[in-house]
Amino acid sequence: MDRSDIEVREAVEGDRLAQLMEVFASEWWTADRDPDDVTAMLVASDLVFALVQRSTDRLVGFARVLTDGVYLAVVLDVIVSSSARHSGVGHMLLDAIVSHPRLAAVRSIELVCQPELLSFYRRWGFTEDVGRSQLMRRSSDPLLVPRDPSRQQ
Numbered sequence: 639m640d641r642s643d644i645e646v647r648e649a650v651e652g653d654r655l656a657q658l659m660e661v662f663a664s665e666w667w668t669a670d671r672d673p674d675d676v677t678a679m680l681v682a683s684d685l686v687f688a689l690v691q692r693s694t695d696r697l698v699g700f701a702r703v704l705t706d707g708v709y710l711a712v713v714l715d716v717i718v719s720s721s722a723r724h725s726g727v728g729h730m731l732l733d734a735i736v737s738h739p740r741l742a743a744v745r746s747i748e749l750v751c752q753p754e755l756l757s758f759y760r761r762w763g764f765t766e767d768v769g770r771s772q773l774m775r776r777s778s779d780p781l782l783v784p785r786d787p788s789r790q791q
Contacts (some may be wrong), residue, residue: 639725
């Protein structure tokens with residue numbers, strides 16, 4: 639995939655929602671999302687990044703950010719379509735996020751990723767060395783809770 643054929647947009651237009659849902663359907667953590675919920679999520683997100691391949695007019699990458707603009711920004715839902723993986727589209731997406739003017743003064747940009755993606759995110763200065771901090775979660779999503787009932791308190 640030619641990276642010069644990719645455009646970074648800061649919105650997912652209504653007619654492109656179906657394309658986002660197709661990309662979401664390809665991953666275990668986004669496969670069961672509902673279009674109405676995704677629409678509400680897009681509206682409530684502080685920053686939205688949509689990568690569109692001009693020649694096909696298809697969405698090939700997506701991420702969003704929640705931020706207070708000062709202390710913290712959390713990068714969420716970083717996803718690249720299976721047809722665009724290993725082509726540099728993920729790099730474009732992360733470059734767009736970390737260089738965004740609204741995030742320039744934010745003290746800490748954080749994200750959660752699977753272990754196999756640690757080396758990818760390290761390229762932008764992300765680290766798993768977060769001091770004594772621990773991720774905690776309260777969730778009704780069965781995909782995000784421990785499978786081992788003995789781990790639940």
